[in-house]
Amino acid sequence: MIELQTGHLVVKVPMVIANARGLLEAGRSALQAGEQIFDFSQVSEADSSALAVMLGWLRAAGLARSTVRFAHTPAGVLALAELYGITDLLPLV
Template sequence: MVQTNKLENIDTLTVHNAKAALVQGFDAINAGQTVFDFGSVKVADSSAVAVLLAWQRAARTAGVVLSYVNLPVSLKSLAALYGVDAFLVDTPANLHHH
C-alpha cells in the first residue's frame, strides 16, 4: 500500500518554513512514505523546489521513488523555469487510491 504524506500542516512552502518542511519530508521518507500530497499548499517559492529536490535525493539514497500529487501550478512553473520539472513527478491523485 502506498503511504502518502498529505502535508496538512503546510499551506505555504517558502523560505520561511523550508527547513522545517525539509525535516518533515526526511522523516516521512524514513518512515516509508513515497507520495507527498500538496493539495493544502497554496503558496510556494523557489525554496520549495529545493526542498522537493532534496527529498528526491534522500529517497534515491534510500532506494525508493517519490511522487508528488496536487502540485500547485506556481510550483510546477518554478520547477520548469529552473529546468528540474522532470525530477518532480506530479502523479494524478487517483492513481494512488485503491
C-alpha cells in the same frame, strides 16, 4: 508540517523559505521503503524554496532506497520548475 493520510504524506503548511528547513527534515523523517507520495493539496502558498525541498526529498529517497512522487503540485511551483528547466526531474502524479 506533514501528516500521513491514506497512504500519502500531506504537506499542511506553506512551502515557503521560512518553513523550508523544517519541511525538508520532516519529509526525510517520513520516508520509508517503497513509494512515497507527497501531496500538496493543502498547501496554501509556495515559493521557489518548494523546489529545493522537493529536490532534497528526491535525493533523500534515493539514499533510503525509496521512491518519491508529487501530487497536486501548485501551479506556481510547476511554472518555476519549467522556467528553471527541471520539470523532467520531478516525478509528478
